[in-house]
Amino acid sequence: MIDFLQNTLDGLALGASYALLALGFTLIFGVLRRANLAYGPAIMFGCYCATWAYLKTGLGLLALALIAMVGSMLAGVYVERLCFAPHRKGAAAAAMVASFALWMQFEELATLALPRHLYAFPALYEGGPLSLGRLGLRIESLVMLVAAILVGTALWGILYRSRFGTAVRAVIDSPAAAELSGINVSAVSLRVFALASAIGGLTGFLIVSGNEQVTPMLGMWSTLKGMLAMMLGGLGSLPGAIAGGVALGLIEAHSQWYLGPQLRDFIAYLLLFILLAFRPPWMNTRSAY
Amino acid sequence: MRLTLLIFLFISAPVLAQRTEADLKCNYSGKDFIYDCIIRLSRGGEPLSGAQVSVGADMPSMPMAHNLKPVKARPGKKPGEYAARLDLEMPGEWTLKLRLAGPVRDLLIVHYNFTESGTAPRK
Amino acid sequence: MDEYAIGVLTNIGLFSFVALSAWLLLVAGELSFGQQAFFGVGAYAAGICTTMLGWPLPLAALAAMALGAAAAALVGLPTLRLRGLYFAMATLAAAEMLRILFELFHWQIALGDDRIGPDGTQGFRGIRWMFERGIEPLDFLAIVWILLVGVVVIFLRIENSRLGATVRALGHDPELARSAGIDVDRLKLGVVAAGGALAALGGALFAHHNTYIEPRNFDIMLGVHSLAYGLIGGLGTVFGPLLGVALDIGVLEATRSLQGYRMIVFGGLVAVLLVFRPRGLLDERAVHWIKSRL
Numbered sequence: 031m032i033d034f035l036q037n038t039l040d041g042l043a044l045g046a047s048y049a050l051l052a053l054g055f056t057l058i059f060g061v062l063r064r065a066n067l068a069y070g071p072a073i074m075f076g077c078y079c080a081t082w083a084y085l086k087t088g089l090g091l092l093a094l095a096l097i098a099m100v101g102s103m104l105a106g107v108y109v110e111r112l113c114f115a116p117h118r119k120g121a122a123a124a125a126m127v128a129s130f131a132l133w134m135q136f137e138e139l140a141t142l143a144l145p146r147h148l149y150a151f152p153a154l155y156e157g158g159p160l161s162l163g164r165l166g167l168r169i170e171s172l173v174m175l176v177a178a179i180l181v182g183t184a185l186w187g188i189l190y191r192s193r194f195g196t197a198v199r200a201v202i203d204s205p206a207a208a209e210l211s212g213i214n215v216s217a218v219s220l221r222v223f224a225l226a227s228a229i230g231g232l233t234g235f236l237i238v239s240g241n242e243q244v245t246p247m248l249g250m251w252s253t254l255k256g257m258l259a260m261m262l263g264g265l266g267s268l269p270g271a272i273a274g275g276v277a278l279g280l281i282e283a284h285s286q287w288y289l290g291p292q293l294r295d296f297i298a299y300l301l302l303f304i305l306l307a308f309r310p311p312w313m314n315t316r317s318a319y
Numbered sequence: 320m321r322l323t324l325l326i327f328l329f330i331s332a333p334v335l336a337q338r339t340e341a342d343l344k345c346n347y348s349g350k351d352f353i354y355d356c357i358i359r360l361s362r363g364g365e366p367l368s369g370a371q372v373s374v375g376a377d378m379p380s381m382p383m384a385h386n387l388k389p390v391k392a393r394p395g396k397k398p399g400e401y402a403a404r405l406d407l408e409m410p411g412e413w414t415l416k417l418r419l420a421g422p423v424r425d426l427l428i429v430h431y432n433f434t435e436s437g438t439a440p441r442k
Numbered sequence: 443m444d445e446y447a448i449g450v451l452t453n454i455g456l457f458s459f460v461a462l463s464a465w466l467l468l469v470a471g472e473l474s475f476g477q478q479a480f481f482g483v484g485a486y487a488a489g490i491c492t493t494m495l496g497w498p499l500p501l502a503a504l505a506a507m508a509l510g511a512a513a514a515a516l517v518g519l520p521t522l523r524l525r526g527l528y529f530a531m532a533t534l535a536a537a538e539m540l541r542i543l544f545e546l547f548h549w550q551i552a553l554g555d556d557r558i559g560p561d562g563t564q565g566f567r568g569i570r571w572m573f574e575r576g577i578e579p580l581d582f583l584a585i586v587w588i589l590l591v592g593v594v595v596i597f598l599r600i601e602n603s604r605l606g607a608t609v610r611a612l613g614h615d616p617e618l619a620r621s622a623g624i625d626v627d628r629l630k631l632g633v634v635a636a637g638g639a640l641a642a643l644g645g646a647l648f649a650h651h652n653t654y655i656e657p658r659n660f661d662i663m664l665g666v667h668s669l670a671y672g673l674i675g676g677l678g679t680v681f682g683p684l685l686g687v688a689l690d691i692g693v694l695e696a697t698r699s700l701q702g703y704r705m706i707v708f709g710g711l712v713a714v715l716l717v718f719r720p721r722g723l724l725d726e727r728a729v730h731w732i733k734s735r736l
Contacts, residue, residue: 065527067666112713121720122526123473127673128713130666135709142702145352145409250662261531296542299535306532307520338556338570373445379658388695389446408702414654418445425573428654 032164037283043171045279046178048259050233052271053185054226055256059265060202061222064122068109068129070252071136072227073234074244076102078140080235081149081244091152091239099231105136106227110220118216133249140246147245154239170240177236181229182272188225189268198222261302339367341417341427345405345438352407354433358392358417359400366399370423374403375416379430389418410434448579452651454684454691455586457671459644460664461683462593463637465672470633471613473526475665476517476533477641479540480510482660484642485649486544486560492571492650494551494559499571503646510642511635513540518634522627525616537665544657565656572650586647590684593640597680609633641668674712676724685724 051070058066079101080094089097113128154173159166189195197218200208209215234252238244255278263274278298285294345356358374360367376387387408392401407413410433417427431438460481467474484506491502517536524532550559560566572582600606611619612629620626649655667690675686693708719725724732 059527065530112717116717117720121716123468123673124716124720126473127670128716130670131709131712131716133709134705138703138705138709141409147409147411254662257531265528292542292545296539299539299542303520303532303535303539306524306528306535338568375449379656389449420445424576424578426653428567428652 033287034284036165037287038280039165039167040171041280041283042276043168043174043279044283045276046171046174047233047237047275048255048278049178049272049275050174050181050229050236051252051256052259052263052275053181053268054230054233055253056260056265056268056271057185057222057226057229059260060268061198061219062114062118062125063205064114064117064125064129065257066109066114066129067126067253068105068113068132068136069226069230069256070254071133071249072105072109073102073230073252074140074246074249075105075136076100076227076231077151077234077238077244077248078144081151081238082143084152085144085149091154094152094239095232095235098235099228102227102231102234103224106223106230107220108132110223114219114223115216118219133253137246137249140249149244151238151242151244153242154236168240170236174236174240177232178272178275181232185229185268194218194221258298258302262305338362339419339423339425339427341429343415343429343431343438343440345431345433347433347435348404352410352433354405354407354438356403356405356438357395357400358403360417360419361399362423366397367423368394368398369421370401371420372401372403373418373420374405375418376405376407376413377416378409379412379414389416407433445579448583450691450695452579452583452586454687455583455590456644456648456651457668457691458590458684458687459593459647460641460668461671461675461687462597462680463641463644464665464668465675465677465680465683466633466637466640468669468672468677469613470609470630471616472630472633473530473669474533474637475530475662475669476537477637477668478660478662478664479517479537480514480638480641481645481648481664481668482540482544482655482657483513483638484510484645485655485660486547486566486645487642488646489566489569489649489655490549490560493566493569494549499646499650502571503643506642506646507639510645511639513642514638515631515635517638518631522630534662534665537660538662541657541660544660563657565654566649567654569649569653569655573653582651586651589643589647593643594680594684601680670712673722674715676719676722676728678721678724678726678729682722682724686722 055066055069058064058069076098080098083089083097084094109129109132113132114125117125117128155169157169159168160172187195189199197208197213200211200213201215201218205215208218230252234248238248259275259278260271261274262277263270263272281298281301282294285297289297340361342359342361343356344359345354347353348355356374358372360370360372372392373389374387374392375389387405390403390405392403394400395402412430412432415429415431417429419425419427429440431440460477463477463480464474467477487509488499488502488506491497491505492499497505517533521529521532544560545563547560548562550557550561556568558568600609608619608624608629611622612624612626612633616626645660671686671690672683673686674689675684676682690708694704715723719728
């Protein structure tokens with residue numbers, strides 16, 4: 031019983047990071063109807079900027095977090111301008127393949143600047159886990175959970191309480207109608223990309239400082255988890271992204287405990303495949319291309 | 320003509336079934352990321368000399384992204400030994416392809432971890 | 443021709459198979475992130491047939507193609523009604539599941555005083571059918587390219603036939619195709635299975651060229667790469683994916699002087715190219731232009 035609770039707690043923490051990744055991924059997907067394969071790599075780029083800064087100057091955590099976010103945002107804007115802005119009307123495959131090409135660029139840049147496979151990253155918290163009775167909760171996980179709640183709330187505030195948010199929701203609903211009502215869809219896309227990348231950068235920072243290490247594999251991993259969580263929660267809806275992220279985290283934590291790491295991934299993919307094949311009603315059936 | 324020979328080869332029985340073994344020892348030269356390697360080849364326990372060895376490398380974690388252009392190994396001091404200098408793009412786990420020509424034609428695949436201090440076999 | 447050049451040309455040939463399989467699905471209107479799994483199925487199947495069952499390579503290749511088609515159909519059947527990114531994600535999930543299955547697959551038999559066979563994450567070593575028969579690299583290159591040319595000829599025939607037009611119609615607008623009386627579901631399943639068989643053939647040859655395969659060879663990177671090849675070369679003609687592979691591997695080899703900057707250069711070129719040619723270099727317009735000049 032205690033194992034189950036501990037795994038659930040761990041799963042929630044993991045799920046918080048997945049939810050954050052999914053939020054960023056879904057923002058881009060909702061507005062552009064395209065999957066951004068360079069999403070994770072842009073995050074990795076930001077984290078590598080932070081790592082590089084840390085190695086050269088030994089800056090503090092807050093500065094590193096900012097660098098990660100800004101780095102990711104710059105990378106995200108670069109991706110948007112080169113891969114998604116030119117292909118706004120149609121040619122979805124071209125946009126996604128272009129984002130893959132940029133993914134390759136980011137990975138090579140990262141290994142050029144910092145060639146080793148693994149780099150130490152300053153720890154978010156240099157202490158032991160919190161004890162809740164017989165359960166343990168790492169402070170890093172708590173921070174991730176809090177961050178997820180804060181970001182989710184902030185995002186909700188932006189989307190439902192600001193002009194920009196209204197424009198974003200209009201574009202999500204129907205880009206054509208939004209354009210006709212005078213919204214600059216191109217500008218909205220760019221800003222959404224920047225916002226999503228900033229969220230991604232923050233998430234990446236929390237992940238690498240929680241793990242105290244950064245590797246180039248972070249790129250593909252983040253994209254994959256973000257996409258998986260988004261899909262599990264129902265494509266294109268933000269509450270769905272959070273739900274999908276948390277669900278993925280819980281599924282992974284429990285599967286790993288009972289079945290080991292390989293089957294853990296297998297179960298997640300199997301679940302996704304089954305959901306896609308049988309499309310339960312809560313899965314967003316909006317056209318996704 | 321070659322084609323008919325080829326077709327015959329398809330239905331023929333195995334002819335060269337004996338296997339070659341390879342062992343690798345590399346030293347980090349100090350320069351990024353160049354390793355001086357000694358390869359020892361043997362067949363059925365006996366060292367194999369006189370082979371033309373060319374060494375190629377690829378990183379299993381990122382296939383085709385970092386592969387090394389094949390270098391020819393020079394015969395080493397002892398029989399069955401060959402020396403090669405590998406200029407890798409980064410340290411880590413590499414899959415080395417040893418192509419043998421000459422008396423024996425073969426392709427050997429070995430996995431090694433290349434670190435700052437030297438090499439260690441993965442398996 | 444020196445052995446290095448032979449190696450490069452062989453790799454271009456081998457990866458052309460999986461690029462063709464991704465291209466085929468693109469032409470039929472679907473994005474697939476999963477063709478690498480069928481490449482892997484073909485590789486393992488052929489390796490097992492020649493190394494552990496003692497079959498000759500041609501028979502093993504046929505078995506590999508059949509298994510590849512079957513696996514693809516198994517993935518394609520539940521996902522028939524999925525479109526766009528849903529279908530792409532489903533193929534990704536299926537491909538990763540297959541790759542994990544390869545990681546868990548252990549089947550070894552004793553041969554002499556050695557054990558051979560797939561050994562999970564340690565891979566499948568000793569696929570030495572080619573070396574045991576003294577087949578030279580140049581001969582193998584010829585085999586790969588003869589088969590590839592055969593496939594291309596078949597595709598060219600189909601392109602100019604009713605079937606070709608039907609598949610392109612499906613790719614263009616499935617609803618319209620359906621209303622014109624085309625059995626969209628059966629056609630899509632057929633295309634998916636054909637793609638699987640094609641990738642599997644490439645995999646079978648790949649396994650014998652490399653003599654060693656491991657699950658990591660068949661991961662998402664290969665899948666996204668083959669999709670890229672299929673698109674960059676151009677969707678207008680079967681030569682498109684071949685061009686895509688040749689460009690990537692060719693550029694990769696030619697820019698060795700740009701040691702370490704290859705992907706940055708190539709990635710940038712690809713993204714820029716796609717801005718101007720979203721359907722690849724040899725897209726339908728280019729092909730039309732070329733044909734009108736011939």
